[in-house]
Amino acid sequence: MNKNTKTSSAVIKRLPRYRRYLRDLQRKGVDKISSSEFSALIGYTASQIRQDLNNFGGFGQQGYGYNVNGLFNEISSILGLDRDYKMVIVGAGNLGQAIANYTYYYKAGFVVRGIFEVNPRLIGLKINDIEVMDYEGLDAYVKENKIDIGIICTTKDSAQDVADTLTAAGVKGIWNFAPVDLNLPPCVAIENVHLSDSLHSLAYHINHRDEVCEEFEDEGEAKQE
Amino acid sequence: MNKNTKTSSAVIKRLPRYRRYLRDLQRKGVDKISSSEFSALIGYTASQIRQDLNNFGGFGQQGYGYNVNGLFNEISSILGLDRDYKMVIVGAGNLGQAIANYTYYYKAGFVVRGIFEVNPRLIGLKINDIEVMDYEGLDAYVKENKIDIGIICTTKDSAQDVADTLTAAGVKGIWNFAPVDLNLPPCVAIENVHLSDSLHSLAYHINHRDEVCEEFEDEGEAKQE
DNA sequence: TAGATTGTTAATCGATTAACAATC
DNA sequence: TAGATTGTTAATCGATTAACAATC
Numbered sequence: 265m266n267k268n269t270k271t272s273s274a275v276i277k278r279l280p281r282y283r284r285y286l287r288d289l290q291r292k293g294v295d296k297i298s299s300s301e302f303s304a305l306i307g308y309t310a311s312q313i314r315q316d317l318n319n320f321g322g323f324g325q326q327g328y329g330y331n332v333n334g335l336f337n338e339i340s341s342i343l344g345l346d347r348d349y350k351m352v353i354v355g356a357g358n359l360g361q362a363i364a365n366y367t368y369y370y371k372a373g374f375v376v377r378g379i380f381e382v383n384p385r386l387i388g389l390k391i392n393d394i395e396v397m398d399y400e401g402l403d404a405y406v407k408e409n410k411i412d413i414g415i416i417c418t419t420k421d422s423a424q425d426v427a428d429t430l431t432a433a434g435v436k437g438i439w440n441f442a443p444v445d446l447n448l449p450p451c452v453a454i455e456n457v458h459l460s461d462s463l464h465s466l467a468y469h470i471n472h473r474d475e476v477c478e479e480f481e482d483e484g485e486a487k488q489e
Numbered sequence: 490m491n492k493n494t495k496t497s498s499a500v501i502k503r504l505p506r507y508r509r510y511l512r513d514l515q516r517k518g519v520d521k522i523s524s525s526e527f528s529a530l531i532g533y534t535a536s537q538i539r540q541d542l543n544n545f546g547g548f549g550q551q552g553y554g555y556n557v558n559g560l561f562n563e564i565s566s567i568l569g570l571d572r573d574y575k576m577v578i579v580g581a582g583n584l585g586q587a588i589a590n591y592t593y594y595y596k597a598g599f600v601v602r603g604i605f606e607v608n609p610r611l612i613g614l615k616i617n618d619i620e621v622m623d624y625e626g627l628d629a630y631v632k633e634n635k636i637d638i639g640i641i642c643t644t645k646d647s648a649q650d651v652a653d654t655l656t657a658a659g660v661k662g663i664w665n666f667a668p669v670d671l672n673l674p675p676c677v678a679i680e681n682v683h684l685s686d687s688l689h690s691l692a693y694h695i696n697h698r699d700e701v702c703e704e705f706e707d708e709g710e711a712k713q714e
Numbered sequence: 715t716a717g718a719t720t721g722t723t724a725a726t727c728g729a730t731t732a733a734c735a736a737t738c
Numbered sequence: 739t740a741g742a743t744t745g746t747t748a749a750t751c752g753a754t755t756a757a758c759a760a761t762c
Contacts, residue, residue, distance in 0.1 A: 277686075280686035280689040284668065298719060299720075308754095309754075310755095311756065312754060314721065314722085315722085315755085318720090324720050325719080325762060326719050327717070327761070328720085329720080343692050344692040344693060344696035345689065345692060349692065358586075358590035359591055362583050362584055362587025412695065437692075439688065451698055453691055455687050455690055455694070461502075461506060463664065464504070464508070465505060465568075466679075467569040467570060467662075468567065469678035470662040499729065523743060524744075534732095536733090537729090537730060539746085547744080549745080550737090550743080550744070551737045551743050552744075
């Protein structure tokens with residue numbers, strides 16, 4: 265509805281989660297849900313759910329609720345999941361290989377077309393039917409095949425160079441697994457998966473659990489040191 | 490300083506990033522930095538940096554700034570990175586294997602001690618010197634070896650069961666890669682890496698780039714369709 | 715129609731930014 | 739000491755929650 269006011273990034277980050285719960289509901293054969301039922305399930309307030317959804321349109325019906333299939337399709341379409349994305353992976357190390365396998369299984373609509381690597385030992389291999397090619401050919405390949413997304417699985421030291429090459433070759437988005445913050449023109453979408461940051465947050469919470477838990481303490485900690 | 494007021498999760502999520510930039514500064518031999526210099530580098534406002542750091546103590550010095558080494562060590566210690574963590578991976582599929590390799594390379598202090606799997610074909614294998622063991626033995630192993638962190642790399646359908654087993658066996662935190670939200674007692678720390686959610690956010694931003702970019706449009710899009 | 719539940723405005727809460735006095 | 743920059747309080751901004759009129 266509000267085409268003028270930019271949707272806040274907090275809302276956008278909740279969309280995939282809404283969609284996940286809606287898909288589960290679909291599978292269970294539930295066909296309608298009210299914001300308060302949804303709230304109990306997903307853990308956001310009913311108010312927030314209604315507020316969030318109304319950023320994009322009035323998907324509900326007063327006195328009834330939301331149609332599960334309808335809402336699922338709307339959110340899918342808002343996210344852009346009703347079309348395909350061509351992707352390349354840069355870096356054929358462990359992480360690159362895992363992503364090649366992972367996306368292959370999980371992500372209909374997100375197709376890995378090639379993997380690029382500098383290490384000559386890996387070039388020519390096939391990982392899950394996807395060819396590992398010479399990094400030299402990246403620019404030409406991205407241009408020729410109109411690749412949408414570049415996935416960076418290199419070390420942090422080469423990540424910015426790779427990002428620049430991908431950007432110059434015309435990718436629309438970068439999924440970055442290297443532990444650096446990339447500098448990109450505003451026109452290229454970026455999504456970071458900073459695994460080490462995530463692990464470090466976990467460490468923080470582990471070391472500050474005491475603020476939250478009482479009764480569990482004794483049993484678990486008793487024998488420690 | 491404020492031992493009473495709970496530190497907000499927004500602040501905590503910024504800590505690993507502060508630490509990353511401080512490590513880079515250390516490597517470059519920089520030994521002091523002011524909040525405004527740091528701001529230019531990391532992209533947070535100087536005010537926010539000072540505000541954030543003062544949640545934990547007065548690490549700076551008026552008229553001087555912050556000592557890079559000192560601050561790095563303080564943040565490391567706040568995060569709990571001055572000690573070791575014993576971890577197990579559950580699920581020896583592609584993702585589990587990737588994490589086994591990844592953490593091995595990157596994370597001093599985070600040691601993967603074992604991988605657990607139900608598939609008998611994988612049991613007995615060694616991945617990066619880490620043994621793949623029968624899932625049946627998970628509970629006993631975690632108890633016996635006082636494992637701190639369980640890493641869930643299973644399908645979404647078994648994730649909650651695995652989380653329950655890990656919790657009952659006494660892990661302090663769970664690093665969850667399965668695309669579900671887990672139900673855990675407050676005493677167990679949880680950190681999710683929802684790769685599909687991340688990819689779906691990226692898709693959103695790719696499809697809404699037009700709001701941000703003008704001049705780039707023509708060249709890149711011209712030939713499309 | 716009456717009951718239910720949305721869409722939306724208004725109130726609250728929390729997080730970020732600005733300002734400045736304290737102090738190295 | 740004078741200059742610089744922090745630590746911290748106060749002001750602003752944005753996001754979440756509450757409330758209720760609109761409407762199915």
